Amino acid sequence: MTSITTDSPAPAIAYRSLVTRRIFILGLLVGLLVLSIAVDVSLGPARYSVADVLRTLFAPADADVQMRVVVWDIRMPMAMLAVTVGASLSLAGAQMQTILANPLASPFTLGLSAAASFGAALAMVLGVALFPAAISLMVPINAFLMAMAAALLIFGLSTLRGVTVETIILLGIALVFSFNAALALLQYFASEQALSAVVFWTMGSLTKATWGKVAVTAVILVLCVPLFARRAWALTAIRLGEARAAAMGVPVRRLRLEALFLVSLLAAVPVSFVGTIGFIGIVGPHVARLLLGEDQRFFLPGAMLAGALILSATSVLSKALLPGAVLPIGIITALVGVPFFAALILTKGRKAW
Amino acid sequence: MVTLQLDNLGARYGRHEILSEATTPPIRGGSLTALVGANAAGKSTLFRRIAGQMQGAGFARRNGAGAEDLRYMPQDTEMNAALTVYESIILALKQDGGGWRLSASELGAVNDVLARLGISTLAERQLPELSGGQRQVVSIAQTLVSRPRIILMDEPTSALDLYRQYEVLEALQSYAAETGAVMILALHDLNQVMRCCMTTIALGEGSILATGPTLEVLNPAMIRRLYGINSRVERCSQGCPMMIVDGPAEGNRINV
Numbered sequence: 041m042t043s044i045t046t047d048s049p050a051p052a053i054a055y056r057s058l059v060t061r062r063i064f065i066l067g068l069l070v071g072l073l074v075l076s077i078a079v080d081v082s083l084g085p086a087r088y089s090v091a092d093v094l095r096t097l098f099a100p101a102d103a104d105v106q107m108r109v110v111v112w113d114i115r116m117p118m119a120m121l122a123v124t125v126g127a128s129l130s131l132a133g134a135q136m137q138t139i140l141a142n143p144l145a146s147p148f149t150l151g152l153s154a155a156a157s158f159g160a161a162l163a164m165v166l167g168v169a170l171f172p173a174a175i176s177l178m179v180p181i182n183a184f185l186m187a188m189a190a191a192l193l194i195f196g197l198s199t200l201r202g203v204t205v206e207t208i209i210l211l212g213i214a215l216v217f218s219f220n221a222a223l224a225l226l227q228y229f230a231s232e233q234a235l236s237a238v239v240f241w242t243m244g245s246l247t248k249a250t251w252g253k254v255a256v257t258a259v260i261l262v263l264c265v266p267l268f269a270r271r272a273w274a275l276t277a278i279r280l281g282e283a284r285a286a287a288m289g290v291p292v293r294r295l296r297l298e299a300l301f302l303v304s305l306l307a308a309v310p311v312s313f314v315g316t317i318g319f320i321g322i323v324g325p326h327v328a329r330l331l332l333g334e335d336q337r338f339f340l341p342g343a344m345l346a347g348a349l350i351l352s353a354t355s356v357l358s359k360a361l362l363p364g365a366v367l368p369i370g371i372i373t374a375l376v377g378v379p380f381f382a383a384l385i386l387t388k389g390r391k392a393w
Numbered sequence: 394m395v396t397l398q399l400d401n402l403g404a405r406y407g408r409h410e411i412l413s414e415a416t417t418p419p420i421r422g423g424s425l426t427a428l429v430g431a432n433a434a435g436k437s438t439l440f441r442r443i444a445g446q447m448q449g450a451g452f453a454r455r456n457g458a459g460a461e462d463l464r465y466m467p468q469d470t471e472m473n474a475a476l477t478v479y480e481s482i483i484l485a486l487k488q489d490g491g492g493w494r495l496s497a498s499e500l501g502a503v504n505d506v507l508a509r510l511g512i513s514t515l516a517e518r519q520l521p522e523l524s525g526g527q528r529q530v531v532s533i534a535q536t537l538v539s540r541p542r543i544i545l546m547d548e549p550t551s552a553l554d555l556y557r558q559y560e561v562l563e564a565l566q567s568y569a570a571e572t573g574a575v576m577i578l579a580l581h582d583l584n585q586v587m588r589c590c591m592t593t594i595a596l597g598e599g600s601i602l603a604t605g606p607t608l609e610v611l612n613p614a615m616i617r618r619l620y621g622i623n624s625r626v627e628r629c630s631q632g633c634p635m636m637i638v639d640g641p642a643e644g645n646r647i648n649v
Binding site for chain 2: 050051052054055057058073084269272274276277279280283284286287288289330334337350388
């Protein structure tokens with residue numbers, strides 16, 4: 041057959057080296073994450089040397105009691121919660137962007153974070169519990185229920201006939217504005233003490249981390265990841281366009297609903313624990329996309345690693361920027377992340393979003 | 394030999410009936426079949442109906458091919474995913490099932506389809522960097538990589554330059570001849586149809602008006618009925634039939 045292009049010898053060889061490169065990048069991300077966790081654990085108001093902290097980590101029985109408590113009960117839960125929350129939010133954002141074919145989709149832009157803030161504020165300002173629970177759990181449970189309600193509203197709407205991806209995005213944006221307005225109204229009537237609690241909550245913070253919260257977020261990840269992994273090829277195909285994916289035999293509608301449900305869980309739980317950390321859900325997936333492309337075999341772990349790494353590194357920065365103080369992490373993610381993100385997008389200069 | 398026969402196929406969007414009683418004799422594989430008709434005649438609808446993406450009356454009877462042997466290539470759309478051409482073709486191959494690992498034969502199938510369509514040099518390019526024409530050929534590669542036996546393609550050459558049109562149609566012809574596959578292409582260029590397609594299905598007035606050897610179906614009367622155009626068929630210097638347009642016909646245009 042004649043051809044106007046000359047055939048390169050073996051595209052498969054080039055592809056294999058691409059795969060090798062991607063596995064290497066994933067490995068690099070894992071390495072950086074481990075490093076970031078180690079630094080995160082060694083930083084804090086009580087000044088311990090890195091060596092002491094590592095010794096306490098690997099041989100807790102030999103360490104003194106105070107150090108063991110600080111490292112194992114305070115710093116480790118915070119460091120690990122940064123990892124699980126970062127991974128969850130980033131994975132949620134990645135799959136929202138995939139199934140909604142929109143680079144701006146994330147738990148933040150679809151109103152889940154705003155709904156959670158409103159739920160939390162209900163507890164803090166009015167003392168309203170949406171579900172009877174212990175006082176200490178009222179805020180996260182309220183936040184979770186509102187976030188889940190917002191997610192299920194979007195989910196329910198997308199099961200209706202004739203609802204397009206654009207409609208879902210627009211409804212999400214409408215939700216953001218509605219919940220923000222409701223939140224502002226609560227703040228307007230709030231006492232000074234409640235107001236500062238609400239403001240602090242919406243800034244996002246890892247300081248209330250416990251092993252229980254780490255476990256809950258980790259379990260949800262462990263449940264959701266295999267379900268996404270099994271549909272890796274179909275999810276990737278959706279990014280070629282709905283018509284093309286359907287022509288390849290992908291049950292687009294069903295897959296979108298399943299993914300939307302999982303994403304709701306993945307986003308609502310972390311948000312209810314740590315407050316509004318909007319940035320991760322958008323940036324994590326974009327970093328993974330730029331580094332690894334959108335083949336879900338690499339994109340899925342890549343998005344989780346990128347999100348975990350960004351939030352963990354942010355946790356380090358939040359302690360390192362002002363000695364002795366821990367800045368709210370939601371602020372740092374945006375302040376530090378945005379310039380980095382802009383640089384990445386502008387220098388890569390690809391046409392893919 | 395694979396055959397496809399349409400038996401009283403119908404399709405509707407809500408109350409609006411697009412297609413009814415679309416019937417053909419068995420369409421034989423091994424060569425190209427054209428699907429012609431005016432804009433909005435229901436060509437894409439007919440394809441979607443055959444591919445099982447739409448419900449409706451009637452049957453598309455496949456002989457010698459299962460449902461998994463059928464591939465439908467929709468009309469050209471954007472592809473803005475961060476995937477290389479090679480990855481996008483693997484993806485099409487992997488939709489039939491299988492895990493995360495790629496076998497040597499799967500990689501071989503991708504190499505083969507790239508070479509067949511003359512786009513091996515595009516393998517490492519990112520999809521969003523492709524031109525419209527390149528994207529269309531990649532789309533064809535995605536459709537053929539699983540070696541389907543019934544193939545429906547919606548305007549596969551609409552974005553291609555003159556040379557590439559014939560190069561791609563030649564590649565499709567040789568694919569059909571090698572595999573005995575039924576290949577139905579929705580085409581607008583009737584000269585392409587006359588040159589490359591043995592059989593033609595004429596779609597108009599909400600149904601199939603004729604199915605048969607291309608030159609018999611595409612007679613001046615049928616072309617006037619389908620498109621409202623006066624035309625005649627002449628031979629080029631190589632003996633190839635060509636349609637010459639003489640101008641619009643008066644009052645014969647189908648209302649669609």
